[in-house]
Amino acid sequence: MTADSLATLSDQLILAAILLYLAAMIGYALELAFGTRPAQVRELVRSDGGTVTETQPGEPVVWARQAGRLAVGASWIGWAANVTATLTRGLAVERWPWGNMYEFVVAMILAAVTVYLFMQLRYPVRFLGAFVTVIAALGLGFAVRVLYTQAGPVVPALDSYWVAIHVSAAIAASGLFTVGGVAAALYLIRREGESRLPARADLERIAHRVIVIGFPIWTFAVISGALWADKAWGRYWNWDPKEVWAFITWVAYAAYLHARATAGWKGKAAMIVSLIAFGCLLFNLVGVNIFFGGLHSYADVP
Amino acid sequence: MTVVEEEQKQAAKPVGLGVIGWLRWGWRTLTSMRTALILLFLFALASVPGSVFPQRAVDPGQVARYFAAEPVRAEWLDRFWMFDVFRSPWFAAIYLLLFLSLVGCVLPRTLAHLKEIRRKPPAAPRNLLRLPHHAELDGELTLADAVAVLKKRRFRVETGPDWVAAEKGHLRETGNLVFHLALLVLLLAVGVGGLYGYKGNVLVVEGDGFANTVAAYDRYVPGASVTAESLEPFSFRLTDFQATYVGPGHEKVGQPLTYSATLSVKDAPGAPDRVVDLQVNEPLDVNGTLTYLIGHGYAPVFTVTDGAGQVAYEGPVPCLTSNTSTFESECVIKVPDAAPQQLAFLGRFLPSTLPAGDDWVSVFPGAVNPTVQIWPFAGDLGLDSGQPQSVYDLGAHQNLKPLGKMTAQPRPLAVGEALDLPDGAGKIQFTGVKEWIALQTTYDPGRMPALLASIATVLGLVLSLTIRRRRVWVRMTDGRATVGGLSRTEGSNFTDEFAEIVASLNPRSGVTDDR
Numbered sequence: 081m082t083a084d085s086l087a088t089l090s091d092q093l094i095l096a097a098i099l100l101y102l103a104a105m106i107g108y109a110l111e112l113a114f115g116t117r118p119a120q121v122r123e124l125v126r127s128d129g130g131t132v133t134e135t136q137p138g139e140p141v142v143w144a145r146q147a148g149r150l151a152v153g154a155s156w157i158g159w160a161a162n163v164t165a166t167l168t169r170g171l172a173v174e175r176w177p178w179g180n181m182y183e184f185v186v187a188m189i190l191a192a193v194t195v196y197l198f199m200q201l202r203y204p205v206r207f208l209g210a211f212v213t214v215i216a217a218l219g220l221g222f223a224v225r226v227l228y229t230q231a232g233p234v235v236p237a238l239d240s241y242w243v244a245i246h247v248s249a250a251i252a253a254s255g256l257f258t259v260g261g262v263a264a265a266l267y268l269i270r271r272e273g274e275s276r277l278p279a280r281a282d283l284e285r286i287a288h289r290v291i292v293i294g295f296p297i298w299t300f301a302v303i304s305g306a307l308w309a310d311k312a313w314g315r316y317w318n319w320d321p322k323e324v325w326a327f328i329t330w331v332a333y334a335a336y337l338h339a340r341a342t343a344g345w346k347g348k349a350a351m352i353v354s355l356i357a358f359g360c361l362l363f364n365l366v367g368v369n370i371f372f373g374g375l376h377s378y379a380d381v382p
Numbered sequence: 383m384t385v386v387e388e389e390q391k392q393a394a395k396p397v398g399l400g401v402i403g404w405l406r407w408g409w410r411t412l413t414s415m416r417t418a419l420i421l422l423f424l425f426a427l428a429s430v431p432g433s434v435f436p437q438r439a440v441d442p443g444q445v446a447r448y449f450a451a452e453p454v455r456a457e458w459l460d461r462f463w464m465f466d467v468f469r470s471p472w473f474a475a476i477y478l479l480l481f482l483s484l485v486g487c488v489l490p491r492t493l494a495h496l497k498e499i500r501r502k503p504p505a506a507p508r509n510l511l512r513l514p515h516h517a518e519l520d521g522e523l524t525l526a527d528a529v530a531v532l533k534k535r536r537f538r539v540e541t542g543p544d545w546v547a548a549e550k551g552h553l554r555e556t557g558n559l560v561f562h563l564a565l566l567v568l569l570l571a572v573g574v575g576g577l578y579g580y581k582g583n584v585l586v587v588e589g590d591g592f593a594n595t596v597a598a599y600d601r602y603v604p605g606a607s608v609t610a611e612s613l614e615p616f617s618f619r620l621t622d623f624q625a626t627y628v629g630p631g632h633e634k635v636g637q638p639l640t641y642s643a644t645l646s647v648k649d650a651p652g653a654p655d656r657v658v659d660l661q662v663n664e665p666l667d668v669n670g671t672l673t674y675l676i677g678h679g680y681a682p683v684f685t686v687t688d689g690a691g692q693v694a695y696e697g698p699v700p701c702l703t704s705n706t707s708t709f710e711s712e713c714v715i716k717v718p719d720a721a722p723q724q725l726a727f728l729g730r731f732l733p734s735t736l737p738a739g740d741d742w743v744s745v746f747p748g749a750v751n752p753t754v755q756i757w758p759f760a761g762d763l764g765l766d767s768g769q770p771q772s773v774y775d776l777g778a779h780q781n782l783k784p785l786g787k788m789t790a791q792p793r794p795l796a797v798g799e800a801l802d803l804p805d806g807a808g809k810i811q812f813t814g815v816k817e818w819i820a821l822q823t824t825y826d827p828g829r830m831p832a833l834l835a836s837i838a839t840v841l842g843l844v845l846s847l848t849i850r851r852r853r854v855w856v857r858m859t860d861g862r863a864t865v866g867g868l869s870r871t872e873g874s875n876f877t878d879e880f881a882e883i884v885a886s887l888n889p890r891s892g893v894t895d896d897r
Contacts, residue, residue: 230634232632242663303837310829313674314665319439325433331422331429334422342415342416372434
């Protein structure tokens, strides 16, 4: 296959991935909405005239559960399309396929979906699918509509093996933080008491688990970025806007980890801190390139 | 300010305590987790203006442009150090407090941890069945077997008359402390680099040389403790520079692909020459002093003959790139030696020229069809006035007058062509094209310590976030063994591992989990 047809195939696969993620989103949503019959509360009259309330837990609804399983299948196929799109893009341009904003966002979405899909193999977190796939579809749509760049070579500064190290780490951490952000947002949306969503404690645990894995990877991404900057620009740290926001994101996630261990900050406050940190991550990803420029602005924002 | 599982007690408010009491209260408050958390937020918040406003340390030119565009606002912002955020006293105040808070928290914990590491696991509680994880074994188990099993799982083990106590996971706190101490080392390394390091920028034209001395730099920024003698005495000559670009037919036509500068380097005076291929991402390294290729541009070569028929100037003139995608460049040629009047020229260099109506434009960054448009001036350059001047700027010279009739778009000269100046003032010939490169030389003795500290932070972080501290006890009562387990790390899943431990102690037993 020629480079051009590989690049075209990559673009088509991204569209297929969007559609599959949307289909999966519908399946997950159906399961979330109709998967369990509401719990029955009955008031029984005892022989002595008093009353007892009896709560029967909701039963699973077969067709809705089936929709959930189909959604997982659609997610895996969408994931495969996403993986193949990234691979064919890399083959078409003969370099690591994360040299500009478009490619970075595609890879970050892939990382987030990967984290979710492997997590749901081990833990009962299928409900997250509805939210992860909608973010994946929106993210890919944003990449295609706003950030799209024709497959091509990169400027000399980006033509380095450090792309594989620094950017891959940033992508992996961003994927993990995205799943953490979804869980944290659900935590805040869900109030205490009855809900279709899992208990707040479970959501908190999911968020914490992915952030705990993501944080050292993000730390490594920042440090390997400094190593690359030392190679390319003659200094390892110079407070370029991207560096400033990577640092702010790092401090914000560190604050989350400390908040979680501080009396009075556990639970809701810590979750809000983690969402602020996620906001910083997104701003660093998109906002810095658009608003500030700086040395990282070669990332090709049209 | 460490990630603690135990809740820290808030410092109690002092009531009628003297100076010592207030100091104690202040220290306790400063080193509390809550204060550390607030300082962390402030640290992040304080960095934001550093990305919003241009910074002198990053791009002084942009700061100057900000001052020109918004003088009043810029002056006010400058009063609050908004163009020097990361060198401002208030930013320093935040991170010094944060690191003081860190020292106050980490040092006592390090001492406590050193004691804790040497301590033996605590004796088994009387009733192990009350622990969150516990199991009763039906089979026969001797204490020696239990010790062997637990030791094989790398627990530290202590035995009593009828019990075994085992503990594992001290590396969690070790990692936590290593992480925080490494952050302190990192800060020190950055400080040392700032004191003993230096940075210099220089522009070198093909064929020219450079020797690493303070005077040779166009811009030189030494640390507070750097002397002129501490510069590494290397020198080099730029023999060739090559840039390649994406060719026509692609969306990104003109985008640079590779830069390569060939240097002939002498590591010290008298040392043999070595040839170095300098590229982006591949700096020149002379004993830890690094030279980077950070930019390039064109230097057209001119020969200026004055009215008296003498060659008054001959050589390349580095031009400033005004359009980075076509490398259209602006040149200023000053000829103070010209007689009878001094001469000056403004030039517009076009590396790949195409006519566009009355105008000419450059369509490609490579020098495919280089031309230069020339606007000549004559008069007094004012070089004797004592005022410093930029070589890239004619400035507002009142004593310079255009020679002849000024046209908006003079016909550009191709290589070899000459422009005869009116009134017999001489001529200027465009004889060739050279390229210049912009280099940055840095020496930072804090680099390696900073790198080692960074590696330590990542390793410490991984240990402190993945390792769990847990204890296991085995107690024998009337020939029957009970096993109890306790995870000392909140939110961790010890159930599976405990089940495995029980299974390896006795495969036939059942596990109860009361959590």
